[in-house]
Amino acid sequence: MTMTDKNTNIYREIFQGLLPENRLHFEGEALSDNSVDETEGLSFMPRVVAEPVSVEEVSVLVKAANDNKVPVTAAGARTGLSGGALPVHGGLALSMRKMNKIIKIDEKNHQAIVEPGVITEVLQNAVEEKNLFYAVDPSSKGTCTIGGNLAENSGGPRAVKYGVTKDWVLNLQVVLADGQIIETGANTLKNSTGYNLTGLMVGSEGTLGIITRATLKLLPLPRFHALMWVPFKSISDACKTVSEIFQAGAMPSAVELMERDALVMAQDYTGNHDLTLGEEDGAYLLIEVDGFQEAELMPQCERILPVLERNNGGEVLFAQTAAEQEKLWYLRRRIGEAVKAVSIYKEEDTVVPRGYLPELMEVVKRVGREYGFRTVCYGHAGDGNLHINILRDEMSEEVWSEKIPEAIREIFKNVVELGGTLSGEHGIGYVQKEYMDIVLSPHNILIQRGIKKVMDPKNIMNPGKIFPQLPHDEM
């Protein structure tokens, strides 16, 4: 009997019978399916995959894992970009996809109560039918789940006006490491009753507990949108424009930045070349304003247009119809996949105060020149949140795996000096944890690890994530 077989038997002993056989897998495709997420080039096999359909099942599974010190890694649609859903220490992969009910859309209280496996766009569409609005819209909204969004504190283009996932969560039901089920808060808009455990859970990447239900806030639906597409010759001008838009008193619902290369890649990837790119264009801004009445849009655009002109923006394309708007958004949302199709790459999710975007771009390009790599940058400029894609192109394995982490460290050091941090919306997960010392003091990390220990004394909840490994760590 090989080691693997023996270990599989151990997992069978622990988990068999806790779920029906068709939702509990000890071998086969389910295991390899759950060994990856969208983070490039990483794969870790779990030893068992469970697909619970209720909080009670989650509780029983987690308790069994805890009793036997088996790592538990929860996942939704595995669209994450920081490796948060990778079972890096094997163990139990908890697929939350079958807990995908919208339990209630409460029109009277403007709340939705959902299970974590609900796809973000499915929820958006369901509440829109009732004239309500769930604003969080990661680019992967068509596939990602609310549970994943909660785990990573996901954002998206509209975060600039409406905030990120944490700003939409009122209350959570959570299964703790010992199988206990708690509510973190109340279904209220305000809550000053003890510590904000709800806020602590959001963005904790599955390391503190398993979210099994969420009460989310909804707003009346802003039905009207104006979308402007603006070319700039220099990316520096485009970056500088961003904070000036807000200084002019505008409150856009999205301000997205794309380098020319990012757009070219998206056009090639989608095969859609409708948009003619000017010879000398270096970067583009995609600026959206929204409102409850059409009449609210133009005054906002009028505040923005002089800012564009002042910063050498080119001819503004107004996307008039919903279809035209969706075409531009579609291109923007496909950039991530398009870059992936071009080269092996590493994506950094840098965020700085938005006024320092020009400085951020300068740093990225300077470090790229020094280390000899190409970057493609795009993202949520209105939030100061840029996705920096470092392309491997023809780089040797040695340079890629040894030199590039140094370069990333240098970029992050500069980001922190600008008042920024490592991740705006992707999380630290597995791939960024070795950079945490740049932004968090040892004492801060000590506190965070202490909190982790209170909630997960045996370190079974998604071990090997967020925090740099310590010599005495068991996992």
Next chain:
Amino acid sequence: MTMTDKNTNIYREIFQGLLPENRLHFEGEALSDNSVDETEGLSFMPRVVAEPVSVEEVSVLVKAANDNKVPVTAAGARTGLSGGALPVHGGLALSMRKMNKIIKIDEKNHQAIVEPGVITEVLQNAVEEKNLFYAVDPSSKGTCTIGGNLAENSGGPRAVKYGVTKDWVLNLQVVLADGQIIETGANTLKNSTGYNLTGLMVGSEGTLGIITRATLKLLPLPRFHALMWVPFKSISDACKTVSEIFQAGAMPSAVELMERDALVMAQDYTGNHDLTLGEEDGAYLLIEVDGFQEAELMPQCERILPVLERNNGGEVLFAQTAAEQEKLWYLRRRIGEAVKAVSIYKEEDTVVPRGYLPELMEVVKRVGREYGFRTVCYGHAGDGNLHINILRDEMSEEVWSEKIPEAIREIFKNVVELGGTLSGEHGIGYVQKEYMDIVLSPHNILIQRGIKKVMDPKNIMNPGKIFPQLPHDEM
């Protein structure tokens, strides 16, 4: 030598020399000043009062306290209503009032960096001069401090559109119990880098650390406001109106409810009887909408007016000028003090999903009838957050101190059944902690106490607050 003298000497030994003499008090008025906040009928003398002016001074003081197991209770303007700033175990009262600098108003990044002793309204006015907006506006905004707002996660009328204090905080500098200084986050609009310690600190009522600096988010200033004053014969109709306003797709910047008695008291207290109250009025709504352009206001009002009519609202008074509007707001803001002037009272800060306001009012009035007390209710109805004032009137001491807590418990039990919780914006502090078992499971409280222990192992940070006392608690 009396016990008191002896103890004072101990405190002198620990703290003397850590601050200049004029900012370190072992006796006299400073002690009695710091023995109270705005919570009715409670006073606890500290043994020493310190007035630090820098984070370094705070660190040195807290470290000395920790080394000697001396309780530390920080306070701002002591306007709190839950006893959060009361030094219930004596020890060191840390007055943060002298750390009152607005360090920077960063127009480029729409951020303000402030010390905790800054008065909320002073910050609001300072940013308004630069066309910027800090929305959090507790009724005590003219006296309360940002530090107090952070400690209690304060709200105010505009929270319904703009959120509470936690929604405006990007980053905090905190002195931990052992004197270590940490930053909780980064000066960015988004942050998915480790646990949300910023969110954990806000609303933790000084029990996890001392906030010494805050980076706050600002928005462009909405310059235009329309204010509607609406009488209702029945409070039930007024309550029912509230959620319907939002269901109609309106996004008001305030929806305040006042029972008639509350308003009569405010008129008597301020001597301002300009507003004629109809004979049969039972309650009033004060509804504000705001915008960046005057033209944005009327469409919003037009969405609200049919809702008022449908729910038997009386003649709507439109306050046209800023002066007329301020007059109505002034009356609203004085209600708290006015009630205080009428009778000894207990104030509960109940919050429910706003659609359940009618049920909340029914419960309060029913319990009042059963226990034989009068209530005056008012507050932030748009958030489902009502301040329930239980008046003592002619009640015997026995009934007041023994029966009324039972009545409050019954109200809270019903609040929790409605999906609500104990406090929307005042915090749990000293006076609500014995009700925490109604809303938080023992396991939830265990987790919260565990977090407290990680950050404050010797339990020196504002001990005796938030959590029900346990038999083995030292303090």
